[in-house]
Amino acid sequence: MTKILYFGDPHIRGTRPRNRLDDYKEALKAKFREVFALAKYKGVDAIIQPGDTFHTPEVSTGVLLEFAELLEESPVPIYTTAGNHDIYGYNLDTYNRTSLKVLEKLVPQLTVINAPDKPVRLGTSPQVQITFTPYSGEMDKDGYGYSPEGLAATWNGLKIHVAHGMLLDHEPPFDKFTLVQNVETAADLILTGHDHIGYGIYERRDGKTFCNPGSLSRMDASQSELERKIQVLLIDVPAEGKPQLELLPLQSAKPGHEVLDRSSIEAENKRAYAMEQFAALIQSENGDKVLVDIESIVKAVAETENINPAVVKKALEKIAAAREEVRG
Numbered sequence: 330m331t332k333i334l335y336f337g338d339p340h341i342r343g344t345r346p347r348n349r350l351d352d353y354k355e356a357l358k359a360k361f362r363e364v365f366a367l368a369k370y371k372g373v374d375a376i377i378q379p380g381d382t383f384h385t386p387e388v389s390t391g392v393l394l395e396f397a398e399l400l401e402e403s404p405v406p407i408y409t410t411a412g413n414h415d416i417y418g419y420n421l422d423t424y425n426r427t428s429l430k431v432l433e434k435l436v437p438q439l440t441v442i443n444a445p446d447k448p449v450r451l452g453t454s455p456q457v458q459i460t461f462t463p464y465s466g467e468m469d470k471d472g473y474g475y476s477p478e479g480l481a482a483t484w485n486g487l488k489i490h491v492a493h494g495m496l497l498d499h500e501p502p503f504d505k506f507t508l509v510q511n512v513e514t515a516a517d518l519i520l521t522g523h524d525h526i527g528y529g530i531y532e533r534r535d536g537k538t539f540c541n542p543g544s545l546s547r548m549d550a551s552q553s554e555l556e557r558k559i560q561v562l563l564i565d566v567p568a569e570g571k572p573q574l575e576l577l578p579l580q581s582a583k584p585g586h587e588v589l590d591r592s593s594i595e596a597e598n599k600r601a602y603a604m605e606q607f608a609a610l611i612q613s614e615n616g617d618k619v620l621v622d623i624e625s626i627v628k629a630v631a632e633t634e635n636i637n638p639a640v641v642k643k644a645l646e647k648i649a650a651a652r653e654e655v656r657g
């Protein structure tokens with residue numbers, strides 16, 4: 330029997346996200362410790378994770394050392410790959426000068442695998458293969474990212490593939506994503522991150538299984554972040570038959586409304602609404618372009634709002650004067 334523990338993007342950072350009410354870093358450390366305790370209690374062979382280990386490609390030395398010491402508490406090996414937040418400009422070539430690279434050097438348990446043809450095989454009867462696709466510009470282009478490659482694609486045992494890509498079970502309002510329904514893969518179990526909300530466990534009719542349990546962290550106060558549970562996935566691969574999957578909520582993660590501040594989100598919504606009203610005002614007559622220079626904006630607003638030309642003239646003079654002052 331082989332067992333594995335999986336969780337989504339942890340986003341290690343020293344600073345507190347704008348909408349968090351608590352100490353983000355300490356909350357995250359508590360979650361890691363609970364994951365390690367679970368790993369020990371459940372007797373897992375490894376912990377795997379889809380990337381965005383760090384929130385930024387480089388964190389302060391203090392934060393790096395703090396989390397290096399924390400990860401050294403792991404009772405089992407940890408395998409991960411580079412997420413878009415771990416590298417510079419979505420460029421995998423920059424991996425060698427990131428905090429994740431340093432973390433890999435500092436923590437004996439940690440291995441970062443950045444190629445889908447480099448498998449890790451672990452466990453005994455049965456052995457399980459794990460492959461990883463890191464984030465890159467290719468991710469989600471024509472469904473790319475969700476399959477092991479090379480010899481790893483034809484291996485005989487259970488194939489788990491981990492990807493830092495936007496795999497979803499529904500159409501989002503943006504264009505770079507792949508639908509679970511359409512994925513072509515040589516893997517049996519596909520684990521994804523990147524999308525922090527997650528779609529849970531998705532069993533496809535052809536027998537392939539997909540899971541994104543959601544990020545380990547909550548960084549914004551959206552409704553879905555407020556409501557979701559912070560959870561990890563326990564994968565239990567028996568000697569015969571299909572792997573058993575179980576989502577386990579973390580006890581150390583407080584309910585969303587205790588750690589997230591909604592008020593700044595509501596203020597942000599109001600601001601966005603006001604911006605929209607303003608944008609409508611500064612659009613040209615037929616709405617095809619937005620005016621960008623301040624003079625045209627003032628004139629257009631004045632025209633729409635029927636403002637006295639003398640006031641407009643005065644306003645433009647004041648703007649010109651203010652500009653000179655800025656230059657000085």
Ligand SMILES: [Mn+2]
Binds near residue numbers: 338340412
């Ligand atoms: Mn992420």
